[in-house]
Amino acid sequence: MLDNPQSGPSNPTRRAFHRTTEGTAATAVEAGREPPHRNSIPGQSASPAEIAEGPNIEGAVPITLRINGKDCQLRIDPRTTLLDCIRETVALIGTKKGCDHGQCGACTVHVNGRRVNSCLSLALMHDGEEITTIEGLGTPDALHPMQAAFVACDGYQCGYCTSGQIMSGVALLKEPCGPDDEAVKELMSGNICRCGAYANIVAAIQQVRKNT
Amino acid sequence: MPTTPEILTLSPIGRSTPRVDGPLKVSGLAQYTSDFQVPGQLYAVPVEATIANGRVDKLDTAAAEKMPGVRAVFQRENIGKIFRSVLGMGFEGICDERRPPFEDDVVRYYGQYIALAVADTFEAAKAAADAVRVTYIKDKPNVETELKADDDPEVVVTTFSPRERLQTQRGDAEAAFASAPVKIDQTYVTPAETHNPIELHATTAIWDGSTLTLYESSQGVFGRSRANVRLAERERPRHHQVRWLGFREQTVSMDALFARRRGRAATRQADQTRGQPKDDVPDGRSSPAYPAARAVGRHS
Amino acid sequence: MHTFEFIRPADSAAAVATAAQANTAQQGADVRFVAGATTLLDLMKLNVETPARLIDINRLPLDKIEATPDGGLKIGATVRNSDLAHHVTVQRDYAVLSQAILAGASAQLRNMATTAGNLLQRTRCMYFRDTAMPCNKREPGTGCPAITGSNRMLAVLGASEHCIATNPSDMCVAMTALEATIHVQGPKGTRAIPIGDFHLLPGSTPNRETVLEPGDLITHVTLPPPVAGSKQVYLKLRDRASYEFALASAAVVITVAGGKVTRARIALGGVGTKPWRSPEAEAALVGHDANEANFRKAAEAAMRDAKPQSENGFKIKLAKRCLAHALQIATKG
Numbered sequence: 001m002l003d004n005p006q007s008g009p010s011n012p013t014r015r016a017f018h019r020t021t022e023g024t025a026a027t028a029v030e031a032g033r034e035p036p037h038r039n040s041i042p043g044q045s046a047s048p049a050e051i052a053e054g055p056n057i058e059g060a061v062p063i064t065l066r067i068n069g070k071d072c073q074l075r076i077d078p079r080t081t082l083l084d085c086i087r088e089t090v091a092l093i094g095t096k097k098g099c100d101h102g103q104c105g106a107c108t109v110h111v112n113g114r115r116v117n118s119c120l121s122l123a124l125m126h127d128g129e130e131i132t133t134i135e136g137l138g139t140p141d142a143l144h145p146m147q148a149a150f151v152a153c154d155g156y157q158c159g160y161c162t163s164g165q166i167m168s169g170v171a172l173l174k175e176p177c178g179p180d181d182e183a184v185k186e187l188m189s190g191n192i193c194r195c196g197a198y199a200n201i202v203a204a205i206q207q208v209r210k211n212t
Numbered sequence: 213m214p215t216t217p218e219i220l221t222l223s224p225i226g227r228s229t230p231r232v233d234g235p236l237k238v239s240g241l242a243q244y245t246s247d248f249q250v251p252g253q254l255y256a257v258p259v260e261a262t263i264a265n266g267r268v269d270k271l272d273t274a275a276a277e278k279m280p281g282v283r284a285v286f287q288r289e290n291i292g293k294i295f296r297s298v299l300g301m302g303f304e305g306i307c308d309e310r311r312p313p314f315e316d317d318v319v320r321y322y323g324q325y326i327a328l329a330v331a332d333t334f335e336a337a338k339a340a341a342d343a344v345r346v347t348y349i350k351d352k353p354n355v356e357t358e359l360k361a362d363d364d365p366e367v368v369v370t371t372f373s374p375r376e377r378l379q380t381q382r383g384d385a386e387a388a389f390a391s392a393p394v395k396i397d398q399t400y401v402t403p404a405e406t407h408n409p410i411e412l413h414a415t416t417a418i419w420d421g422s423t424l425t426l427y428e429s430s431q432g433v434f435g436r437s438r439a440n441v442r443l444a445e446r447e448r449p450r451h452h453q454v455r456w457l458g459f460r461e462q463t464v465s466m467d468a469l470f471a472r473r474r475g476r477a478a479t480r481q482a483d484q485t486r487g488q489p490k491d492d493v494p495d496g497r498s499s500p501a502y503p504a505a506r507a508v509g510r511h512s
Numbered sequence: 513m514h515t516f517e518f519i520r521p522a523d524s525a526a527a528v529a530t531a532a533q534a535n536t537a538q539q540g541a542d543v544r545f546v547a548g549a550t551t552l553l554d555l556m557k558l559n560v561e562t563p564a565r566l567i568d569i570n571r572l573p574l575d576k577i578e579a580t581p582d583g584g585l586k587i588g589a590t591v592r593n594s595d596l597a598h599h600v601t602v603q604r605d606y607a608v609l610s611q612a613i614l615a616g617a618s619a620q621l622r623n624m625a626t627t628a629g630n631l632l633q634r635t636r637c638m639y640f641r642d643t644a645m646p647c648n649k650r651e652p653g654t655g656c657p658a659i660t661g662s663n664r665m666l667a668v669l670g671a672s673e674h675c676i677a678t679n680p681s682d683m684c685v686a687m688t689a690l691e692a693t694i695h696v697q698g699p700k701g702t703r704a705i706p707i708g709d710f711h712l713l714p715g716s717t718p719n720r721e722t723v724l725e726p727g728d729l730i731t732h733v734t735l736p737p738p739v740a741g742s743k744q745v746y747l748k749l750r751d752r753a754s755y756e757f758a759l760a761s762a763a764v765v766i767t768v769a770g771g772k773v774t775r776a777r778i779a780l781g782g783v784g785t786k787p788w789r790s791p792e793a794e795a796a797l798v799g800h801d802a803n804e805a806n807f808r809k810a811a812e813a814a815m816r817d818a819k820p821q822s823e824n825g826f827k828i829k830l831a832k833r834c835l836a837h838a839l840q841i842a843t844k845g
Binding site: 051055056057058059077079080084087088091092093094095096097098099104106133134135137138139142143147148150151152154156158159160161163166192193194195 | 230233234236237238240242243247249252270281332333335339410411445
Binding site: 042059061077078079081087100101102108109114115117120121122124125168172175176185186187188189190191 | 513515517518533546549550553554557568570594598617618619621622624670753754755816
């Protein structure tokens with residue numbers, strides 16, 4: 001449904017883009033009143049463990065996850081998937097929930113260096129293990145080569161599948177994979193892109209493989 | 213338009229231009245609807261009808277309400293009044309579903325929201341939603357491959373406004389076809405397609421006692437904003453602020469309505485059970501913890 | 513999801529002792545082993561599986577691939593599917609197994625899924641996966657809505673009037689053609705189960721899918737020594753080129769000498785209620801010339817008892833062509 005601002009009243013609501021990186025302009029809807037609900041970035045402000053001051057959960061169990069190099073001591077409902085733990089408990093929202101059943105790949109993270117669907121794993125199964133999320137690969141000021149290649153090759157439209165695609169692509173660099181596009185497509189078949197940016201995603205991955 | 217060399221170098225047409233949001237999207241910093249979080253927020257998961265047509269006969273939320281972490285289970289009996297949006301001109305006031313949620317006990321499609329479980333965590337809310345027991349009186353759904361109107365009205369209601377059905381007429385198509393030397397009369401059928409972006413439907417609502425902030429995904433950013441403001445203002449006097457920040461993609465007015473209602477119910481309960489909000493949020497800045505709630509939908 | 517107690521046992525004996533308290537090892541178990549969790553969590557989210565206790569076996573020493581004294585291979589229960597598929601010995605001597613695993617799921621899932629988990633993979637039947645629907649496998653006696661409903665992906669071999677659900681595993685089909693043995697440690701000791709005897713036909717008890725009893729822990733799988741000169745192919749046919757379950761698949765392990773088939777092991781996937789060994793096809797091949805006409809005859813024999821449902825009759829022809837084509841690739845390619 002197309003929305004034409006000209007057809008509305010004279011003062012349409014202005015959109016505020018929440019940027020959580022330093023130095024990027026944020027257009028506030030009202031001067032001096034920014035909504036106090038930006039996510040903290042681990043490393044920039046508090047550590048993820050401090051964010052995980054959750055509600056009092058009945059039957060909560062303690063676990064430690066080493067996420068992007070930082071130990072996070074958490075208390076979670078045992079039913080919490082690794083995905084929901086990363087997103088809700090630790091508030092690292094770069095990893096996305098798409099289908100919650102291991103079919104779309106948007107939730108792809110690395111556990112001990114290997115790509116997995118975090119939605120189909122329980123957080124407490126990974127007590128003591130190393131988890132890498134998209135935030136751990138790089139930042140806008142210091143992009144991982146795969147992240148930079150996605151920008152250069154325009155490997156996204158809406159961007160929702162992008163974290164999962166990049167985490168998958170980075171893992172693929174260390175897996176046995178034939179040289180041609182067909183081989184990359186086969187190994188990336190666990191990541192879907194509803195916007196259809198596949199050609200550019202493959203191009204980005206191949207560009208990194210060529211330069212590595 | 214003149215194509216001087218200066219204009220050519222300035223124009224983005226034909227040039228590969230990286231997107232400004234690219235670095236944010238590739239580093240996981242671009243925030244989508246369900247990425248906005250407030251400490252202490254609640255989670256709401258809908259109970260969806262498992263029949264395609266009929267009525268809800270019995271809805272038993274007793275077990276769900278007693279589960280750990282559950283704050284409330286909303287349904288028709290206890291959701292209170294939800295106002296309709298009045299259709300105006302153009303896109304004014306459009307909600308994708310005309311009926312407010314829970315308006316009656318009629319089930320019009322599979323997956324229709326019939327209750328909403330609100331809890332401290334997603335796991336508790338989902339378990340509570342799954343624990344709601346529903347019995348239905350089933351009707352036969354209309355799954356005909358062709359839809360025909362029962363009548364032949366002169367005025368029809370469209371998305372935008374009531375319209376005269378016959379708006380322009382020119383020539384005589386039937387006669388022209390009948391007298392044509394070559395006639396091709398063929399029916400082509402394409403399968404129904406639903407546009408389902410990967411991003412999940414969700415609304416995050418934050419109520420601080422005077423301002424309601426809604427995060428929601430929508431392709432109709434301005435229209436959605438105005439509709440939500442109108443609906444919310446009916447529930448509160450005009451002098452309270454309603455602010456809405458929306459982005460892209462699908463419109464889910466259902467979720468927004470729930471989020472608002474559930475956000476306020478959560479506030480009441482928070483006041484009763486938790487006392488004053490805390491002054492510190494963990495990121496080091498000092499500001500009140502705003503009661504917030506997120507309604508989490510599923511793909512249609 | 514129902515809540516549960518999470519247990520990490522110190523060793524296999526402790527795991528077995530805890531699991532022995534389960535009401536059943538079949539559908540409805542109140543105690544479950546968890547390894548990769550890809551099937552189990554999927555079903556727990558749907559409330560199809562509701563275990564009150566989960567026993568995590570990931571940290572038990574069951575994750576090795578080793579040679580056996582007789583020249584075969586021993587594969588630990590918690591070996592990840594991807595590691596198994598890429599193992600140098602498997603690729604060289606048991607190529608059909610590597611091909612089958614790599615034809616299944618996605619890279620992420622293959623990194624999580626384990627040998628034991630894949631042996632116990634559950635059907636994708638949409639009625640089984642939907643607790644709002646009746647299902648004899650989930651709740652015996654409630655009926656099978658698939659038989660009169662949507663059944664395009666379901667079985668044409670091994671079905672009963674109670675259940676027509678397909679077994680979706682690729683790995684099991686290859687292991688069947690390789691005549692794998694499944695080793696189980698249970699409350700009363702250890703035992704070895706030929707894979708052909710491991711999975712059960714639905715019959716009148718579709719809720720029972722394997723011969724496992726409470727406490728039975730799969731510890732490893734053994735493969736017999738590779739047959740010298742055998743050719744191995746896994747061919748999978750499906751709606752998409754990747755990341756989709758089989759409509760029909762075939763695993764062939766075949767030896768040809770002097771233009772004649774001297775040995776054949778044939779298994780089919782996507783068409784049976786269990787991984788489908790085909791002695792009929794094998795008998796039609798052995799001793800005969802290895803040519804296309806005989807491959808087609810063998811395929812006919814394999815599907816002779818196939819029974820179509822309302823939407824999956826195409827699988828019968830598809831499976832015949834799949835098997836004939838796989839044999840062609842194995843012997844000529």
